Amino acid sequence: MKLYNRPPKYTWKELCLRPQLQTEFLEGRVQTILSRVKKSGDAALRELTRQYDKVDIQKIQVSDDEPMDAEQQLPDKLKQAIRTAAQNIKTFHALQTREEQKTETTEGVTCWRKAVPIEKVGIYIPGGSAPLFSTVLMLGIPAQLAGCNEIILCTPPDQYGKINPAILFSAKEVGIKKIFKVGGAQAIAAMAYGTESIPQVYKIVGPGNQFVTKAKQLVTLEGTAIDLPAGPSEVLVLADAYANAAYVAADLLSQAEHGTDSQVILVTNEETLIKKVVQELETQVAKLPRKEIAIEALKNSRAIILSHPDTIGFINEYAPEHLIINTIDCDELVNKITNAGSVFVGSYSPESGGDYASGTNHTLPTNGCAKSYSGVSLDSFVKYITFQKITKTGIEKLGPTVVAMAEAECLQAHAEAVKIRMTNP
Amino acid sequence: MKLYNRPPKYTWKELCLRPQLQTEFLEGRVQTILSRVKKSGDAALRELTRQYDKVDIQKIQVSDDEPMDAEQQLPDKLKQAIRTAAQNIKTFHALQTREEQKTETTEGVTCWRKAVPIEKVGIYIPGGSAPLFSTVLMLGIPAQLAGCNEIILCTPPDQYGKINPAILFSAKEVGIKKIFKVGGAQAIAAMAYGTESIPQVYKIVGPGNQFVTKAKQLVTLEGTAIDLPAGPSEVLVLADAYANAAYVAADLLSQAEHGTDSQVILVTNEETLIKKVVQELETQVAKLPRKEIAIEALKNSRAIILSHPDTIGFINEYAPEHLIINTIDCDELVNKITNAGSVFVGSYSPESGGDYASGTNHTLPTNGCAKSYSGVSLDSFVKYITFQKITKTGIEKLGPTVVAMAEAECLQAHAEAVKIRMTNP
Numbered sequence: 001m002k003l004y005n006r007p008p009k010y011t012w013k014e015l016c017l018r019p020q021l022q023t024e025f026l027e028g029r030v031q032t033i034l035s036r037v038k039k040s041g042d043a044a045l046r047e048l049t050r051q052y053d054k055v056d057i058q059k060i061q062v063s064d065d066e067p068m069d070a071e072q073q074l075p076d077k078l079k080q081a082i083r084t085a086a087q088n089i090k091t092f093h094a095l096q097t098r099e100e101q102k103t104e105t106t107e108g109v110t111c112w113r114k115a116v117p118i119e120k121v122g123i124y125i126p127g128g129s130a131p132l133f134s135t136v137l138m139l140g141i142p143a144q145l146a147g148c149n150e151i152i153l154c155t156p157p158d159q160y161g162k163i164n165p166a167i168l169f170s171a172k173e174v175g176i177k178k179i180f181k182v183g184g185a186q187a188i189a190a191m192a193y194g195t196e197s198i199p200q201v202y203k204i205v206g207p208g209n210q211f212v213t214k215a216k217q218l219v220t221l222e223g224t225a226i227d228l229p230a231g232p233s234e235v236l237v238l239a240d241a242y243a244n245a246a247y248v249a250a251d252l253l254s255q256a257e258h259g260t261d262s263q264v265i266l267v268t269n270e271e272t273l274i275k276k277v278v279q280e281l282e283t284q285v286a287k288l289p290r291k292e293i294a295i296e297a298l299k300n301s302r303a304i305i306l307s308h309p310d311t312i313g314f315i316n317e318y319a320p321e322h323l324i325i326n327t328i329d330c331d332e333l334v335n336k337i338t339n340a341g342s343v344f345v346g347s348y349s350p351e352s353g354g355d356y357a358s359g360t361n362h363t364l365p366t367n368g369c370a371k372s373y374s375g376v377s378l379d380s381f382v383k384y385i386t387f388q389k390i391t392k393t394g395i396e397k398l399g400p401t402v403v404a405m406a407e408a409e410c411l412q413a414h415a416e417a418v419k420i421r422m423t424n425p
Numbered sequence: 426m427k428l429y430n431r432p433p434k435y436t437w438k439e440l441c442l443r444p445q446l447q448t449e450f451l452e453g454r455v456q457t458i459l460s461r462v463k464k465s466g467d468a469a470l471r472e473l474t475r476q477y478d479k480v481d482i483q484k485i486q487v488s489d490d491e492p493m494d495a496e497q498q499l500p501d502k503l504k505q506a507i508r509t510a511a512q513n514i515k516t517f518h519a520l521q522t523r524e525e526q527k528t529e530t531t532e533g534v535t536c537w538r539k540a541v542p543i544e545k546v547g548i549y550i551p552g553g554s555a556p557l558f559s560t561v562l563m564l565g566i567p568a569q570l571a572g573c574n575e576i577i578l579c580t581p582p583d584q585y586g587k588i589n590p591a592i593l594f595s596a597k598e599v600g601i602k603k604i605f606k607v608g609g610a611q612a613i614a615a616m617a618y619g620t621e622s623i624p625q626v627y628k629i630v631g632p633g634n635q636f637v638t639k640a641k642q643l644v645t646l647e648g649t650a651i652d653l654p655a656g657p658s659e660v661l662v663l664a665d666a667y668a669n670a671a672y673v674a675a676d677l678l679s680q681a682e683h684g685t686d687s688q689v690i691l692v693t694n695e696e697t698l699i700k701k702v703v704q705e706l707e708t709q710v711a712k713l714p715r716k717e718i719a720i721e722a723l724k725n726s727r728a729i730i731l732s733h734p735d736t737i738g739f740i741n742e743y744a745p746e747h748l749i750i751n752t753i754d755c756d757e758l759v760n761k762i763t764n765a766g767s768v769f770v771g772s773y774s775p776e777s778g779g780d781y782a783s784g785t786n787h788t789l790p791t792n793g794c795a796k797s798y799s800g801v802s803l804d805s806f807v808k809y810i811t812f813q814k815i816t817k818t819g820i821e822k823l824g825p826t827v828v829a830m831a832e833a834e835c836l837q838a839h840a841e842a843v844k845i846r847m848t849n850p
Binding site for chain 2: 082100202225244256287289400406
């Protein structure tokens, strides 16, 4: 870890920078993939899957018996864990439904707003070394709770044309029935445009590599909504003299193992803690199966010594995706956090609790986006429609206001639509 | 208007298409403007303002006395109208605050979520023929209610270097103190990157022309959030045999006068209504100051005859920005609308009511985006942070679930962060 001892404020902006990914080169390649899928549908998907996933897929949709086979393959302990996590996620996200009152803003003018599920949504789950079945729960459960009518899932097949059984089982648990063996930018294209096999959706959610992220960005320009701008995962741990250095090190490592580009930051007011944490890191990392990745990520990580309240000032400037507050006064500090994705309060709250099973969502804003974006929630799967009903009395009362404003904006027809109702009721 | 008599369902998709704008050519030009502002700050803003707005601006920020002068210039009737509208908008948007309960998803695992204002937001108000001071209210009021700490406003100066007094007065009414005389893509750049005069913000909201829209899209790729993908405004009027044809025509015209690219659609189950509406259109349009624009827009507009419930099916497929339901059974139909920005219910509810003063927001999703996007609301100015606090008991209860899932995802360090707390509490 690189050590920064009481860095002056003017250096914080630079300390908050994440490594810039060069993604310009991607645009042309991804645009080509999008165009191919738009033009040739399933045929393009089969070709691209052959090219990128090295497998021939005849039937793109997962058949009914595949999830059943998956259920039989999985150990009971894992199935139970998935069900427990699903229940907690459901409990937490169910609180996010809301009912708003109608209001009469002026006599005879009643306004209200209603959450309506997005009819068709697509979930993307990456393949690769780690089968992210937990993300199936994190995206599928709020989509189901919101009442989305059609929820589809795309994920790349392995070299045998199969989907990881834990992904299939998780999808079955949350009631996702349409699963497709397609990954990468071609999966995003398929969901944005529709193909013979894959229905078009209105919103695409889920993590992915740079190709997937670029494809998601590009389809938004054509009207498909997406969840979040995605970037490498990050954690910031705030710890004080009371923190257990072994816990702190374990938390830093749980982020560092994600990828060599993971962002890992320790902020503390206690200089002696850093030495202890570094020792613990060395001991713990040695035992990890993904230690090469973790060691590489730690090279870019930072330990920053700051006094209170600069600690909090820095955190809000950094706007971490995950924030662990491992301090004696954590309950007080929590109220001062204004920019973060998800916050883990106290010494028994590791990030991995929320990554899997506490109930909060793990799809969160990275790269400082927590300053303006929320993580995925029930809100990600609904849109709000506003309504107003104006009565004859209402138009009499409100009409003169509308007419005065419309005429001042030089929009006479706007004024006339009111006037005609007032003069010729 | 083009007439479509009971178009078969397979033609609906095409009937729902909006004219495609060719915006590829914009990207290079807008990117150049962004780079210039990023590099040269205020100096670039002054040069670009000279080039596009034909005026020399020394002091970019509006001085304290300009809003006071504006207040003196405006007629009392207009000031009163702005205050009345502001009050209604405030009343409606204040209902959108929400408090969520904490929940214990597992014994010792408490999760909650908190809305936190986006600290810095920028509002863009276009210049041009119509001074859109109503949009200042629609964006400024929810930003204030949300509690945003810094709310700035950019709008282009006129040829004398002045801002329209109604815009200045509206900004003063909603408490916006920092106003800058900059328009176009350069204003978006200034707010996204910051300059010597203009502070950087985390989210930019507000309508604009194609340059502004493209600039907003491009800055999102660098992390600045925006409100909505913007496009030409649109209304769909659903009317039946009971509808007053003069009202229907007035509503269609109030949309048509916006611009030649405005989308105007009439859907009815009553063939005879169309003839009456067309007659009314001819009479009414002749009296409008913006009749050339309205006539041009009407050429591309559509009158569609459909039987119930195909009427509703078509509306939800079209997903109009504004929907007027001018039918005898409007209160019943309203519950069947699943895709629309804002809905105007009954014969005394013209779109212009909501454009200005009923209380609902007028910044709404266009071009079919109502299928997945909401209009601007209080939610546009907050983000939600999730929190979790796990106790010693909590980690004992939840731990095995997390460990089982983390290990199945091949993320051993995630499991270890939990295990270390269980074995070494």
